[in-house]
Amino acid sequence: MQKNFTFHSSKIPSDELTCKNAIFTNFKDFSMLKQKTGANNKIYVKIKGKIFELQGAEGISDGCIAMGLLFRKLLGVGSSISDEVNFEYMFDRQPPKTNLTHIKFKVTLRDRREETLKLEDTKLIEELKKNFVGTPMNSSHALFLYFMGSRFSFEASELEIDPLGPMNETDDGERHLVKFGFLAEDTVIELTSENNSVLKITSKVMKAKALTKFGFNFNQMGVGGLDKEISNIFRRAFTSRLFPPAYLEKYGIHHVKGILLYGPPGTGKTLIARTLANALNVKEFKVVNGPELFDKYVGETEKKIRDLFANAEKDQKDNGDEAGLHVIVFDEIDSLCRARGTVSSGTGVHDSAVNQLLTKIDGVNSLNNIIVIGMTNRKDLIDEAILRPGRLELHIEIGLPDEKGRLQILNIHTKKMRENKVLDDDVDLAELAKLTKNYTGADIESLVKLACSNALSQGLNFASAKININQEHKVNMKNFLDAFGELQPMFGLNSTELENCIQFGMVNYGENYEILSSKISALFEQIKNSSNISLLSVLLEGESGCGKTALASYLALHSGFPYVKIISPESLIKYMESGKYTAIYNTFEDGYKSPYSIIILDNIEKLIEYIRIGPRFSNLLLQTLSVYVKKLPPKKGKKC
Numbered sequence: 001m002q003k004n005f006t007f008h009s010s011k012i013p014s015d016e017l018t019c020k021n022a023i024f025t026n027f028k029d030f031s032m033l034k035q036k037t038g039a040n041n042k043i044y045v046k047i048k049g050k051i052f053e054l055q056g057a058e059g060i061s062d063g064c065i066a067m068g069l070l071f072r073k074l075l076g077v078g079s080s081i082s083d084e085v086n087f088e089y090m091f092d093r094q095p096p097k098t099n100l101t102h103i104k105f106k107v108t109l110r111d112r113r114e115e116t117l118k119l120e121d122t123k124l125i126e127e128l129k130k131n132f133v134g135t136p137m138n139s140s141h142a143l144f145l146y147f148m149g150s151r152f153s154f155e156a157s158e159l160e161i162d163p164l165g166p167m168n169e170t171d172d173g174e175r176h177l178v179k180f181g182f183l184a185e186d187t188v189i190e191l192t193s194e195n196n197s198v199l200k201i202t203s204k205v206m207k208a209k210a211l212t213k214f215g216f217n218f219n220q221m222g223v224g225g226l227d228k229e230i231s232n233i234f235r236r237a238f239t240s241r242l243f244p245p246a247y248l249e250k251y252g253i254h255h256v257k258g259i260l261l262y263g264p265p266g267t268g269k270t271l272i273a274r275t276l277a278n279a280l281n282v283k284e285f286k287v288v289n290g291p292e293l294f295d296k297y298v299g300e301t302e303k304k305i306r307d308l309f310a311n312a313e314k315d316q317k318d319n320g321d322e323a324g325l326h327v328i329v330f331d332e333i334d335s336l337c338r339a340r341g342t343v344s345s346g347t348g349v350h351d352s353a354v355n356q357l358l359t360k361i362d363g364v365n366s367l368n369n370i371i372v373i374g375m376t377n378r379k380d381l382i383d384e385a386i387l388r389p390g391r392l393e394l395h396i397e398i399g400l401p402d403e404k405g406r407l408q409i410l411n412i413h414t415k416k417m418r419e420n421k422v423l424d425d426d427v428d429l430a431e432l433a434k435l436t437k438n439y440t441g442a443d444i445e446s447l448v449k450l451a452c453s454n455a456l457s458q459g460l461n462f463a464s465a466k467i468n469i470n471q472e473h474k475v476n477m478k479n480f481l482d483a484f485g486e487l488q489p490m491f492g493l494n495s496t497e498l499e500n501c502i503q504f505g506m507v508n509y510g511e512n513y514e515i516l517s518s519k520i521s522a523l524f525e526q527i528k529n530s531s532n533i534s535l536l537s538v539l540l541e542g543e544s545g546c547g548k549t550a551l552a553s554y555l556a557l558h559s560g561f562p563y564v565k566i567i568s569p570e571s572l573i574k575y576m577e578s579g580k581y582t583a584i585y586n587t588f589e590d591g592y593k594s595p596y597s598i599i600i601l602d603n604i605e606k607l608i609e610y611i612r613i614g615p616r617f618s619n620l621l622l623q624t625l626s627v628y629v630k631k632l633p634p635k636k637g638k639k640c
Contacts, residue, residue, distance in 0.1 A: 013059035030056030225405020266442030283324025333374035437562030
């Protein structure tokens with residue numbers, strides 16, 4: 001049985017054949033092909049990866065294969081008889097399980113009109129099925145149809161099929177997108193048209209939109225400890241975008257256009273943005289760094305901001321409510337959107353950048369098909385106007401992960417080691433999650449890297465630079481515990497600083513020591529266990545050198561609090577007055593991010609620069625300390 005053939009290209013002899021969704025030879029060649037291929041019923045052939053039905057027709061020369069203009073464009077075939085068409089015989093009847101369950105067509109009106117033609121999709125779908133049920137469809141397939149005195153072309157996309165079909169490999173884990181299938185009576189057909197065309201297709205059926213890419217799995221994206229934050233983002237910012245615009249009109253609400261992710265460095269803000277980029281079924285996803293938008297030429301910064309929204313504007317103009325979602329991510333948005341009037345550059349470019357961004361997000365001609373995501377470590381620096389509802393209205397704090405989140409992060413970063421059996425059985429990830437209090441996700445990743453380095457460096461001679469890859473270097477619990485001694489987390493307990501205050505240890509010098517230490521330890525337990533107390537202040541008074549700093553450091557070191565910091569004159573000596581204020585502010589603000597924190601103010605007289613002769617002191621530092629000593633943690637569940 002012969003399968004491969006070469007014919008010459010030819011134009012289709014009549015317009016009637018154009019609507020049959022097939023390619024043609026004359027009847028003589030058609031009979032010859034049936035004989036050589038052994039086909040009994042119809043003949044289906046493959047040309048350049050596309051499958052078509054081959055039929056016989058009058059008016060075609062011997063050895064020629066004729067097809068319409070749409071098919072020639074689809075295959076890149078010319079109409080000259082000198083052009084050759086190679087095709088392969090596939091089968092003579094429809095294979096089992098190749099019926100399409102869903103197909104999407106983009107409809108174009110081929111006639112010139114001045115007035116808009118409005119059609120219900122049900123009428124066109126009925127006509128399509130009446131003419132083309134049982135015919136093969138390829139991805140990017142083109143159909144031609146006469147209907148109600150007009151000519152229409154249909155471009156096929158998003159073909160779906162029964163996943164058990166034997167001849168189709170699925171491209172996606174859920175929707176089972178394919179490249180070929182047969183149009184069936186029960187195939188769901190979806191029709192769309194360009195919004196700026198003279199053809200308007202209406203539908204009485206309101207279809208839900210696909211929010212995420214098909215087959216997407218958050219568990220495989222390496223996102224740990226951020227389940228609550230991601231859930232809040234999708235619930236508050238993307239739920240409304242699942243529903244058709246006509247449905248949302250009942251509620252009279254508008255989509256959320258802006259999200260602000262804020263929190264300390266290393267907690268996963270960029271990771272969330274990267275996850276959204278991979279998860280969302282959006283038209284366009286842009287990521288820009290705030291400082292990159294500034295330009296030395298006047299007006300260029302504003303132009304760069306306008307250019308970011310240009311594609312979204314065009315999409316909304318062309319497609320209206322059916323426009324795709326465009327996501328723009330601004331990393332370090334605080335550098336771009338500083339509070340107006342606070343930057344004295346002389347050019348006013350910062351203020352103009354804020355004004356331009358406000359106009360694009362929520363101006364007179366604001367867009368409805370965008371979401372702007374800003375990321376920052378310093379929410380306090382951002383202009384308040386851009387944080388109000390209608391702009392970056394959804395504020396999500398990406399804080400330190402809890403114990404459950406830390407365990408998820410450890411599982412993610414040790415997944416490869418477990419799969420390849422290089423993680424020792426004595427490694428207790430649950431125990432490591434308990435030990436990593438106040439660690440950020442970046443800190444935990446660094447801890448795992450350091451443990452791996454400890455394991456790989458055992459027995460390694462750096463001078464010879466020789467390694468033995470046949471030797472198995474398993475990462476064990478000791479490697480992790482050693483890593484704790486070398487790694488200083490950003491928000492964790494700085495044990496080195498505390499130990500320096502008690503270099504020679506603590507000596508129980510009698511009853512007064514026992515009473516004092518037991519009182520302070522009781523206060524630690526009280527703030528841990530009380531549901532009403534969130535702030536306690538203790539003053540240790542005594543002569544210089546009597547051990548106040550040593551006692552406070554010793555008790556804090558053994559308190560079990562995850563965040564302990566010392567503010568001392570030595571730590572602030574390198575700053576001017578305003579810098580000292582900023583250092584104190586940052587220490588307290590970082591402490592509020594931890595569930596329990598201890599802040600030791602060592603030598604308060606020197607901290608406020610008090611001098612008896614004068615007297616003289618820094619009013620700014622005095623006011624700063626007096627405010628923070630009395631200020632309750634701003635969030636419930638945080639204690640200091």
